[in-house]
Amino acid sequence: MGKIEEAIQQKEFKDPFNKAVVNLLYTHSYLVTAQNGLFKPYDISPEQYNVLRILRGQNGNPTTVSSIQDRMLNKMSNASRLVEKLKLKGWVKRTECTSDRRQVDVLITDEGLELLQTLERLVEESNVRVVNLSQEEAVQLNELLDKLRG
Template sequence: MGSLEEAIKQKEFKDPYNKLVVNLLYTHSYLVSAQNSLLKPFDLSPEQYNVLRILRGQNGIPTTVSSIQDRMLNKMSNASRLVDKLKAKLLVERRECSSDRRQVDILITDKGLDLLEDLQVRIEMANKQLLNLNEQEVDRMNELLDKLRG
């Protein structure tokens, strides 16, 4: 991939803080594009994939659309619309909540679980290739990003 300066054809930055913000934004776009390419053959967006992973993490316990929205990586996503699209693909189901009829419970289907299982190895391999970091560097990067968000 090369340096940020080469990638965006900029000679220098005002300061290292400015460069880091631009670098993070550029890298985010790079990662999202790679993830889009990986998920496209499965007719999934990264946001839909995120919803499926959230639901798998529920271990069969129903959850609400608002709970999914709270846990999503992209807070600007419309969880209700994403659930509708996943329902149309038979990857999730909506059920009336037995304790509160105004509430709708969302569950991942066996088809959704099977899709995630099929994707798991591909995602893990792609992540290792894409990141181009060893395990120590990955651990350090995770620490630094956690620190950055304070």
């Protein structure tokens, strides 16, 4: 049984809201653990993968660091450093923006696109396996999560 009370050996919660917060934190750890194994062989982290996805979403147009930051799952993460690591591995290019020299244009390379394609299939397949819900339940979960933050 996967009940949260057993998983963390806590008998009861103050109310369903507090239980939901703990349950979300625990489920997050469950998901992240599953993903880490996937990424390990490719020398890339889930966060770096996410940046590559954002860059590809631009269809060949360069993106600034702050624009990447805005689209990241974690708004507090540090896009600047993630881009630097991706550059060192040859998956993105960084060029000075001519119209505003404060900004930096970030562009995914062909190698980055290739890696992304490989990884994306693995991630998509893994996510379907890892989420032990029916299609309807998954839709319902999405609705609840969207509302939760509302």
